[in-house]
Amino acid sequence: MRKTGTSERPDWPLAVVIGAGGMGMAVARRLSQRHRILIADIDGVRVGTAASKLRSEGGDATPIECDVTSPAAVAALANRVKKLGGFHALAHVAGLSPSASDFTTIVRVNLTGPALVAEALLPLASTGAAAILIASLAAHGFTPSKEVEAALAEPTHPKLPARLAAVIGADQATPQRAYQLSKYGLVAYSRRAARTWAERGARIVSISPGLIATPMGAVEFEHSPRKHQMLARTPLQREGTMLEIADAVEFLASDRASFISGIDLLVDGGLAAVLFDQPAV
Numbered sequence: 308m309r310k311t312g313t314s315e316r317p318d319w320p321l322a323v324v325i326g327a328g329g330m331g332m333a334v335a336r337r338l339s340q341r342h343r344i345l346i347a348d349i350d351g352v353r354v355g356t357a358a359s360k361l362r363s364e365g366g367d368a369t370p371i372e373c374d375v376t377s378p379a380a381v382a383a384l385a386n387r388v389k390k391l392g393g394f395h396a397l398a399h400v401a402g403l404s405p406s407a408s409d410f411t412t413i414v415r416v417n418l419t420g421p422a423l424v425a426e427a428l429l430p431l432a433s434t435g436a437a438a439i440l441i442a443s444l445a446a447h448g449f450t451p452s453k454e455v456e457a458a459l460a461e462p463t464h465p466k467l468p469a470r471l472a473a474v475i476g477a478d479q480a481t482p483q484r485a486y487q488l489s490k491y492g493l494v495a496y497s498r499r500a501a502r503t504w505a506e507r508g509a510r511i512v513s514i515s516p517g518l519i520a521t522p523m524g525a526v527e528f529e530h531s532p533r534k535h536q537m538l539a540r541t542p543l544q545r546e547g548t549m550l551e552i553a554d555a556v557e558f559l560a561s562d563r564a565s566f567i568s569g570i571d572l573l574v575d576g577g578l579a580a581v582l583f584d585q586p587a588v
């Protein structure tokens with residue numbers, strides 16, 4: 308019996324999108340043009356609505372509630388991906404901004420989470436698959452101490468936040484610092500993991516967005532005068548859009564990027580170039 312009224316595309320490869328917030332949805336919407344989508348978020352209601360929205364637009368999307376910091380929830384995610392026949396693209400977009408939480412939670416969501424997801428899904432990557440981890444411009448322009456590097460090199464260690472706090476000092480363990488270090492750790496993670504992913508014929512990269520117009524970005528603007536200064540110094544003189552991040556993810560997930568692995572792609576309107584290479588004028 309043929310089914311009607313469904314957008315199911317079992318013939319398409321699977322893309323796993325983690326995060327159903329502003330940027331996650333933009334990425335899922337774009338990848339849904341050529342992939343089945345499994346979209347995951349800690350917020351079950353949000354991810355359910357996100358999948359319905361994608362289906363109403365003609366996409367083939369399934370939601371799954373998943374807290375990326377929970378090894379059990381990530382194992383259940385991997386199990387679902389296995390049942391769906393493995394994956395061809397993984398976009399880990401979920402993350403917490405500095406004003407969203409505390410030091411420990413930010414480190415766990417922004418670094419431990421994506422590392423747990425990448426490790427659990429790697430055995431399910433098809434040949435030519437790609438993982439794209441969303442980091443941040445905040446990961447750039449500084450060099451952590453050897454001790455911090457050593458702690459970040461074990462991103463799934465259950466005591467990672469405490470280890471980092473012990474190294475940098477409890478008074479330095481602020482949400483801002485958690486954001487910076489977790490995103491630095493994520494960029495380093497994708498660089499390190501390139502070799503293991505290549506053993507499966509797969510690739511892993513990170514993207515570092517600069518100032519992007521998202522609801523999360525708008526909240527950060529409210530809390531940080533520094534953001535306004537950064538916007539003023541952005542050579543392209545505007546925020547980026549979520550569509551521009553989706554453009555980069557789409558390219559990096561595609562076969563057109565088949566020789567690109569272990570890199571970080573800054574999508575920041577030129578801001579890193581002036582912040583880190585040229586003094587303020």
Ligand SMILES: NC(=O)c1ccc[n+]([C@@H]2O[C@H](COP(=O)([O-])OP(=O)(O)OC[C@H]3O[C@@H](n4cnc5c(N)ncnc54)[C@H](O)[C@@H]3O)[C@@H](O)[C@H]2O)c1
Pocket residue numbers: 325326327328329330331347348349350353373374375376400401402403404416420441442443444515516517518519520521522523524
């Ligand atoms: N907006 C910007 O200017 C900007 C700049 C640089 C980097 N980024 C990065 O882009 C990413 C996405 O930003 P956004 O604006 O879409 O954020 P958002 O707040 O709209 O969405 C983040 C999503 O992550 C989910 N989430 C939080 N904790 C989770 C967990 N433990 N497990 C699973 N899901 C969880 C939230 O429920 C939410 O749906 C983040 O990683 C952020 O750090 C954003």
